[in-house]
């Protein structure tokens with residue numbers, strides 16, 4: 001039997017994504033020891049699920065001796081977690097994360113990164129609207145993209161190790177700049193979530209009677225939106241607070257396009273509507289063809 | 294064996310919904326003869342699928358002798374179809390439809406409705422983003438709502454027959470006023486589709502390189518939107534043209550709510566974001582509880 005890829009992996013924040021990673025590490029035998037660091041009753045729950053070898057709310061202890069540390073908490077928790085673990089990170093340790101936003105997370109980590117610790121930021125583009133270690137599963141990552149955004153001076157060996165971990169978990173790896181990641185994800189993930197939250201909020205704001213009927217007759221479109229808008233409030237608050245510019249920029253374009261459609265409806269311009277609706281069908285086909293549907 | 298509910302049912306427009314109804318009628322033995330009326334090569338395709346007994350592009354012939362006629366084409370086709378069939382509708386015939394908009398459809402039909410023909414408008418709130426007879430299936434209706442919007446002077450017997458048909462197809466029946474239907478559906482179905490079309494359109498308008506990456510990294514949110522925005526362009530053009538007021542009204546509220554969120558992001562108001570995101574989670578739970586998820 002070959003040696004596992006890592007000796008000791010500490011996952012700090014063992015929720016949906018962290019616990020799915022723990023399960024994949026175990027399944028593929030990628031770590032000799034898996035440690036969960038979290039808070040409240042989460043460490044005990046993770047232990048009870050049998051997905052980690054150790055679990056603690058002492059983050060400093062969790063990372064001690066780890067050759068890979070993965071931040072798995074909402075991105076807003078990054079400064080607090082870094083403060084707790086920085087003194088315990090040994091030179092040569094690889095520090096990674098799974099945050100949905102990359103630039104700001106790197107800006108939070110870099111100034112407090114101890115000498116010799118290697119930062120390889122990552123974003124497994126796979127998720128559900130659920131949270132917590134109970135809802136994770138190793139197959140979550142299967143066939144999905146994992147985007148890594150290391151700085152230019154990061155040694156390739158460390159990037160390759162993190163890439164190999166995600167590849168063994170079933171992901172396809174792409175390396176790009178953090179800024180670019182944040183702009184792409186603002187469109188494919190952050191704006192759709194913002195819109196879904198808004199529309200479900202609009203429905204919640206209707207008169208009680210109407211609101212009840214909207215739930216009752218929840219049709220295909222709205223149903224999908226409520227699922228998206230059932231996503232974790234803290235995680236998403238942190239995403240919007242930390243990818244502000246890219247989200248506001250794409251939101252501006254969206255609003256302009258929506259205004260144009262609104263005008264077409266108001267003036268009964270059927271051809272404009274039909275032309276747009278036909279164009280979007282082609283995009284759907286492209287997404288299906290890219291096997292991301 | 295008991296007599297079927299109807300002698301001869303003519304379905305005019307045998308696409309996704311019409312063909313699903315044909316399949317359900319057949320499965321439940323609700324019609325002695327099922328006739329499809331459509332255009333182009335669709336009648337031949339419906340016959341080849343074996344889901345109807347007869348099929349023709351002569352709509353007048355299709356409805357001759359029918360005791361139930363169901364309009365299954367996009368709502369914008371209603372005037373043309375009524376012109377073709379009105380002279381052939383016998384007194385006592387029940388005329389129904391499956392249109393996603395109710396008030397305007399009734400306004401189009403009522404003035405040209407022959408003496409003695411009974412209008413029982415309906416909307417099976419069930420669908421997919423696909424179209425055409427090949428994509429229909431009888432189980433589409435299972436557990437979903439069917440909303441009927443007959444005028445106050447319509448005899449109960451006719452309403453009951455149409456209700457019974459959809460009930461046997463697996464649907465739960467609700468009767469309400471057409472106006473009210475249109476306002477509820479504007480929120481639960483029409484606005485979500487409009488938004489999905491817009492956001493996918495916004496992505497299509499990006500620079501080519503960015504647009505390609507959006508398709509490539511299509512994450513959970515965007516993927517759902519592309520599916521919705523892959524819906525039939527003609528059907529949806531007709532929905533927006535014929536439910537204009539209700540759609541513009543809810544769109545106005547949505548835009549205001551979105552502007553408020555935009556401001557919260559710009560000013561970094563995390564609490565506002567988290568509060569809304571928490572509220573929408575409760576709506577998701579209510580939809581799940583209502584078994585419409």
Ligand SMILES: NC(=O)c1ccc[n+]([C@@H]2O[C@H](COP(=O)([O-])OP(=O)(O)OC[C@H]3O[C@@H](n4cnc5c(N)ncnc54)[C@H](OP(=O)(O)O)[C@@H]3O)[C@@H](O)[C@H]2O)c1
Pocket residue numbers: 012013014015016017018037038039040042072073074075077080081098099100101123124125126127128129130131132133232235239
């Ligand atoms: N969900 C997705 O679809 C998805 C997809 C890709 C990437 N991501 C990213 O993955 C990360 C985690 O998301 P998730 O969905 O896995 O969230 P989650 O299920 O809510 O898990 C987060 C975990 O981190 C813990 N935590 C929060 N603050 C902490 C702190 N200061 N110290 C220690 N532990 C702390 C949470 O504990 P409590 O329960 O006590 O708060 C929870 O156990 C986020 O950065 C997110 O952007 C999410």
Ligand SMILES: NC(=O)c1ccc[n+]([C@@H]2O[C@H](COP(=O)([O-])OP(=O)(O)OC[C@H]3O[C@@H](n4cnc5c(N)ncnc54)[C@H](OP(=O)(O)O)[C@@H]3O)[C@@H](O)[C@H]2O)c1
Pocket residue numbers: 305306307308309310311330331332333335365366367368370373374391392393394416417418419420421422423424425426525528532
């Ligand atoms: N799809 C949904 O999710 C859904 C759900 C509930 C209700 N509805 C309603 O159901 C109706 C049909 O929708 P669908 O999805 O079943 O559409 P579809 O699959 O596109 O089927 C519509 C059929 O009607 C035919 N048609 C169009 N104009 C016609 C005309 N003037 N004369 C004869 N046939 C004509 C079409 O032929 P061509 O192919 O030649 O155009 C097509 O075969 C619409 O009113 C829609 O609002 C749809």
